[in-house]
Amino acid sequence: MASNEKPATRKAAIVGGNRIPFARSNSTYAQASNQDMLTATIDGLVARFGLAGKKVDEVVAGAVLKHARDFNLTRESVLGSKLDASTPAYDVQQACGTGLEAAILVANKIALGQIESGIAGGVDTTSDAPLAVGDDLRRILISLNSAKTVQDRLKAIARIRPGMIAPEIPRNSEPRTGLAMGEHAQLTAHEWEIGREEQDELTVRSHQNMAAAYERGFFDDLVTPFLGLARDQNLRPDSSLEKLAKLKPVFDKALPEGAEGTMTAGNSTPLTDGASAVLLASDEWAAEQGLPVLAHLVDAQTAAVDYVHGGEGLLMAPVYAVPKMLARNGLSLQDFDFYEIHEAFASTVLATMKAWEDPAYCKEKLGLDAPLGSIDRSKLNVYGSSLAAGHPFAATGGRIVASLAKTLHAAGPGKRGLISICAAGGQGVVAILES
Amino acid sequence: MADWYTNFANSGFGTTLTKQLGLPRPAVLRRYEPGEPLLPGPVVIGSAGQGRLRDTVAAVLKDAGATVVSPVAADGSTDGEKFGAVVLDATGLTSPGDLVSAHDFLAPAIKRLRASGRVLILADPPQTADSPAQAAARQAIDGLVRSIGKELLNGSTANAVFVPEGAEASVASPLKFFLSGRSAYVDGQLLTLEPAEVPNGEDAAKPLAGKVAVVTGAARGIGAAIAEVLARDGAHVVAVDIPVAGDSLAKVANEIGGTALQLDITADDAPQRLIEHLRERHGGVDVIVHNAGITRDKLLVNMDAARWNSVMAVNLQAQLDITQALLDDGDILKPGARIVCVSSQSGIAGNRGQTNYAASKAGVIGMVRAWAPEFAERDATINAVAPGFIITEMTAKMPVGTREVGSRINSLQQGGLPVDVAETIAWLSQPGSAGVNGQTVRVCGQSMLGA
Ligand SMILES: NC(=O)c1ccc[n+]([C@@H]2O[C@H](COP(=O)([O-])OP(=O)(O)OC[C@H]3O[C@@H](n4cnc5c(N)ncnc54)[C@H](O)[C@@H]3O)[C@@H](O)[C@H]2O)c1
Numbered sequence: 001m002a003s004n005e006k007p008a009t010r011k012a013a014i015v016g017g018n019r020i021p022f023a024r025s026n027s028t029y030a031q032a033s034n035q036d037m038l039t040a041t042i043d044g045l046v047a048r049f050g051l052a053g054k055k056v057d058e059v060v061a062g063a064v065l066k067h068a069r070d071f072n073l074t075r076e077s078v079l080g081s082k083l084d085a086s087t088p089a090y091d092v093q094q095a096c097g098t099g100l101e102a103a104i105l106v107a108n109k110i111a112l113g114q115i116e117s118g119i120a121g122g123v124d125t126t127s128d129a130p131l132a133v134g135d136d137l138r139r140i141l142i143s144l145n146s147a148k149t150v151q152d153r154l155k156a157i158a159r160i161r162p163g164m165i166a167p168e169i170p171r172n173s174e175p176r177t178g179l180a181m182g183e184h185a186q187l188t189a190h191e192w193e194i195g196r197e198e199q200d201e202l203t204v205r206s207h208q209n210m211a212a213a214y215e216r217g218f219f220d221d222l223v224t225p226f227l228g229l230a231r232d233q234n235l236r237p238d239s240s241l242e243k244l245a246k247l248k249p250v251f252d253k254a255l256p257e258g259a260e261g262t263m264t265a266g267n268s269t270p271l272t273d274g275a276s277a278v279l280l281a282s283d284e285w286a287a288e289q290g291l292p293v294l295a296h297l298v299d300a301q302t303a304a305v306d307y308v309h310g311g312e313g314l315l316m317a318p319v320y321a322v323p324k325m326l327a328r329n330g331l332s333l334q335d336f337d338f339y340e341i342h343e344a345f346a347s348t349v350l351a352t353m354k355a356w357e358d359p360a361y362c363k364e365k366l367g368l369d370a371p372l373g374s375i376d377r378s379k380l381n382v383y384g385s386s387l388a389a390g391h392p393f394a395a396t397g398g399r400i401v402a403s404l405a406k407t408l409h410a411a412g413p414g415k416r417g418l419i420s421i422c423a424a425g426g427q428g429v430v431a432i433l434e435s
Numbered sequence: 436m437a438d439w440y441t442n443f444a445n446s447g448f449g450t451t452l453t454k455q456l457g458l459p460r461p462a463v464l465r466r467y468e469p470g471e472p473l474l475p476g477p478v479v480i481g482s483a484g485q486g487r488l489r490d491t492v493a494a495v496l497k498d499a500g501a502t503v504v505s506p507v508a509a510d511g512s513t514d515g516e517k518f519g520a521v522v523l524d525a526t527g528l529t530s531p532g533d534l535v536s537a538h539d540f541l542a543p544a545i546k547r548l549r550a551s552g553r554v555l556i557l558a559d560p561p562q563t564a565d566s567p568a569q570a571a572a573r574q575a576i577d578g579l580v581r582s583i584g585k586e587l588l589n590g591s592t593a594n595a596v597f598v599p600e601g602a603e604a605s606v607a608s609p610l611k612f613f614l615s616g617r618s619a620y621v622d623g624q625l626l627t628l629e630p631a632e633v634p635n636g637e638d639a640a641k642p643l644a645g646k647v648a649v650v651t652g653a654a655r656g657i658g659a660a661i662a663e664v665l666a667r668d669g670a671h672v673v674a675v676d677i678p679v680a681g682d683s684l685a686k687v688a689n690e691i692g693g694t695a696l697q698l699d700i701t702a703d704d705a706p707q708r709l710i711e712h713l714r715e716r717h718g719g720v721d722v723i724v725h726n727a728g729i730t731r732d733k734l735l736v737n738m739d740a741a742r743w744n745s746v747m748a749v750n751l752q753a754q755l756d757i758t759q760a761l762l763d764d765g766d767i768l769k770p771g772a773r774i775v776c777v778s779s780q781s782g783i784a785g786n787r788g789q790t791n792y793a794a795s796k797a798g799v800i801g802m803v804r805a806w807a808p809e810f811a812e813r814d815a816t817i818n819a820v821a822p823g824f825i826i827t828e829m830t831a832k833m834p835v836g837t838r839e840v841g842s843r844i845n846s847l848q849q850g851g852l853p854v855d856v857a858e859t860i861a862w863l864s865q866p867g868s869a870g871v872n873g874q875t876v877r878v879c880g881q882s883m884l885g886a
Contacts, residue, residue: 044681046685047693217708220699225680
């Protein structure tokens with residue numbers, strides 16, 4: 001049976017969200033673990049919605065960079081939080097799509113009537129990142145642990161060589177290509193002829209939009225300070241084209257001979273620490289609790305591309321996911337009041353929009369009769385996005401869902417928002433919210 | 436927060452040392468604990484003048500579980516059971532000559548008062564007297580009660596309540612408050628009641644059950660204590676503070692099962708955002724506690740406009756704007772609403788370096804007095820509480836000398852605790868306190884400043 005028709009279900013409500021301000025790597029949150037941040041974020045959400053001592057039907061969250069000790073991260077965070085300890089929880093992970101995927105999972109269970117309320121979240125730290133030892137050393141350590149006699153132990157120790165001691169620090173790179181994500185994005189930017197200046201312009205707008213949103217109190221009911229930080233540390237209200245123009249390209253290693261890099265530390269997101277959480281529920285549960293319904297999660301879609309052999313850009317999967325979701329909902333790309341395209345890199349947002357405008361690409365790659373067309377830039381990332389806020393991988397989805405839901409609610413009933421998030425491994429997660 | 440000196444002076448060694456050196460020995464005050472009886476000993480009730488309230492008082496106290504006993508003889512010994520409280524019904528005084536019976540009753544009774552005992556005098560308000568002689572007799576109560584407050588030892592307090600004709604039903608709530616541990620640091624106060632529709636059937640343990648209360652500046656200090664006490668008394672508390680204080684605000688809210696609302700009360704849209712929140716979540720509000728306050732001290736001659744304006748904006752203008760918006764809204768204030776505004780001793784006595792702060796806090800006193808009739812029309816009340824020296828993080832930062840002097844120059848010889856302010860506010864928030872309106876109650880241990 002074709003999956004073009006949706007079964008009759010109820011739509012999950014987005015009640016609200018909370019996040020801690022995002023901090024730059026190895027800075028304010030350097031001593032905080034994933035669990036510390038996620039627990040504080042859940043507690044902030046609990047305080048905002050008066051949930052202390054109450055049970056929520058399920059908490060779903062994840063982290064991209066995880067310690068072995070974080071095996072049950074979300075449940076442990078719930079146990080450390082003010083929620084009733086009988087609140088079940090599980091972990092998910094889909095790279096940078098984790099936070100949005102968690103919201104989709106919670107929303108789907110609500111839609112099916114399996115739960116009435118749920119919290120979706122995500123957290124990441126690049127400061128307290130797990131260090132792995134190399135495979136050789138790991139094997140020796142395991143045999144050391146299982147050795148029964150002193151002699152066996154000494155034998156095992158004798159096999160350790162100085163070169164094995166250096167730990168493997170997790171890198172933001174693709175295992176199958178060895179290229180950093182930024183290097184992949186730079187290849188895509190080159191292919192789509194995304195200029196330096198338009199990337200810098202998008203970056204300045206992100207900072208300005210977010211600074212203005214903070215000034216008008218937009219984040220007052222979306223963010224709770226943590227460890228003395230009250231605003232996103234990466235935010236530069238005074239960001240300007242002149243300042244950004246001075247920065248050197250940093251991801252040009254994989255470009256063909258003679259091609260110039262356009263991506264800098266300014267128009268790319270920095271490594272960031274932080275966490276976010278979103279409260280979802282059935283309309284009935286929200287009403288019973290006297291809580292608002294900001295918007296509903298209408299639909300969602302994932303996609304993946306073969307960036308290894310298929311000639312597609314690493315971060316282009318959302319370009320594929322969106323038309324599929326639009327078709328299923330009978331919508332055009334222009335039928336939205338707000339667009340949230342995650343700013344992994346300024347060039348990613350620009351390449352995504354350019355691809356949707358390109359007739360040949362839309363026909364050949366997306367199998368569409370006509371291009372999706374362009375979107376009104378004044379409706380794009382209106383309170384800033386990851387370039388300004390930073391991007392603690394799994395926390396970005398929750399940041400976007402809560403902020404967009406609030407914006408749709410403020411704009412009035414029947415407003416629609418599109419979320420598009422690219423993720424490592426050539427994946428994309430997209431969703432539609434409606435007030 | 437512990438008052439180290441009070442703790443020390445009451446330790447074994449501290450008691451000996453302070454006695455030998457003739458140092459003040461502040462008492463450990465009796466403070467309210469849920470479930471404890473109203474008083475640790477019987478109440479003796481006496482009268483001077485015609486006394487129209489004796490029976491009402493006895494009935495209220497018996498209903499609250501207290502034992503009521505008859506006056507002791509003038510030459511009565513100090514033996515026998517000690518009193519938890521002494522209540523004098525001085526209503527119906529006609530001339531100063533009647534006052535000697537007040538003396539005759541009080542002297543032997545007070546001799547038998549327990550530690551943290553209570554003296555409460557009920558009288559008619561001087562303003563409504565028929566003759567100068569009667570006004571004199573009524574006004575005499577003022578000097579009498581304040582002097583008793585200064586003479587009492589061991590954490591005992593003396594207060595007076597003026598009860599106009601027709602306000603008899605309003606007496607129960609202040610009577611129970613002044614005799615209980617809730618009023619531990621309220622001393623030397625004179626309260627004037629008004630006739631009011633007083634609801635009955637209040638749950639003594641949870642007088643605020645089912646109520647929604649907003650507390651501004653709730654992230655720490657006195658505000659956090661107010662939030663805790665209102666929640667203990669049964670209210671759902673919406674804890675408000677500036678966004679940068681959101682971290683500790685969330686902790687306070689979660690500790691008491693309330694909600695956190697991050698809001699700068701001086702923002703242009705603050706009243707609207709608060710009202711929207713209350714409407715959406717609760718459909719209305721029963722209690723508003725305007726507690727948020729700041730100091731920006733400087734001598735007047737050195738004070739810049741920024742210091743002046745920021746203090747006025749938080750301490751006074753925000754209280755005015757939010758209250759006005761609540762009134763204008765029509766139905767957001769639920770029937771029987773209570774507004775309590777935090778003023779300060781500085782607003783009564785003035786304070787060097789605090790022209791801006793004292794002006795703002797005095798303004799609060801004028802504001803509640805002026806608004807009282809409009810609130811009375813809605814069966815609601817608006818009152819102020821003026822804390823004296825309260826031991827908080829703020830006062831902990833003061834130099835030791837200033838802090839020690841500041842905390843001792845009152846009849847109880849110690850600083851108050853945030854919970855003392857909170858208890859007074861919680862009492863004014865009770866449905867039963869309908870007859871207290873437009874008043875400013877000092878929580879200052881009968882401070883010598885501005886008295
Ligand atoms: N501590 C004392 O001895 C004393 C004495 C007299 C009166 N007071 C009054 O009691 C009240 C509480 O004092 P405290 O000692 O607890 O002070 P505090 O400084 O510990 O707490 C005041 C709280 O108000 C908050 N606040 C300040 N500006 C705000 C704004 N614009 N919007 C929202 N919240 C804001 C602060 O963030 C803080 O959490 C104040 O009104 C103060 O003037 C205190």
